[in-house]
Amino acid sequence: MSSEQNPTRKTTDATDVTDATGAEGAVGPRPRRLTYAAALSALEGLALLVGGAWMLVLGVTGDGSDRETGITGGITVLVLALLPLLAARGLLLRRSWSRGPAVITQILALPVAYNLLQADSMAIPAGIALAVVAVTSLVLLVNPATTQALDIKGPGRTRETEQR
Numbered sequence: 001m002s003s004e005q006n007p008t009r010k011t012t013d014a015t016d017v018t019d020a021t022g023a024e025g026a027v028g029p030r031p032r033r034l035t036y037a038a039a040l041s042a043l044e045g046l047a048l049l050v051g052g053a054w055m056l057v058l059g060v061t062g063d064g065s066d067r068e069t070g071i072t073g074g075i076t077v078l079v080l081a082l083l084p085l086l087a088a089r090g091l092l093l094r095r096s097w098s099r100g101p102a103v104i105t106q107i108l109a110l111p112v113a114y115n116l117l118q119a120d121s122m123a124i125p126a127g128i129a130l131a132v133v134a135v136t137s138l139v140l141l142v143n144p145a146t147t148q149a150l151d152i153k154g155p156g157r158t159r160e161t162e163q164r
Contacts, residue, residue, distance in 0.1 A: 030094060031149050037140035038091035040133050041102050044109065045085035052077030096150045103141050109134040 052074050059070020084105045090098025109130055116127025140146060 030092075031145045033140045033143050034091055034094070034146050034149050037102065037137055037146060038088045040137045040140070041084045041091060041105060042088035044105060044133065044137075045081050045083070045088060048077055048081035048084065052079075052081055091150075094150055096152050099141055099146070099150055099152065103138065106134045106137045106141070 054074075055070055055077055056074025059067055059072075059074050062070050083101050087098045087102035087105060091102060113127045113131035113134060116123040116130060119127070
């Protein structure tokens with residue numbers, strides 16, 4: 001289908017065009033790269049949820065001195081899990097704002113992966129997996145197809161300047 005055949009509707013703001021599903025700037029099908037980036041972000045969010053819940057359980061059932069640390073750490077990790085989960089949802093819905101939180105999540109994951117790789121334990125495979133996921137996600141998120149699908153303009157380029 002050509003862009004002329006796709007039904008679009010304009011909202012009250014003339015610069016904001018949404019398609020019939022309500023996705024901002026959506027033109028054509030969602031690229032697989034964007035879907036993969038959303039899936040990896042959701043995977044990281046789910047891993048954080050599991051890790052946060054595990055820390056919370058250990059904190060509640062642990063010693064008195066470890067209890068406060070475990071509960072605080074568990075709640076913190078559970079709240080941090082919201083960032084990649086919200087980013088994944090935004091990427092699936094093709095919201096341009098969602099790329100920022102997704103990129104930030106991947107950048108923060110790289111030092112964590114490095115620290116896991118420095119351990120002499122079972123954390124090394126987890127560090128390798130986290131590094132691979134973070135780098136892959138970053139590559140997918142900065143891909144030109146992803147940028148175009150999310151309708152992200154370059155610096156200093158707005159819809160008004162492109163229409164001239």
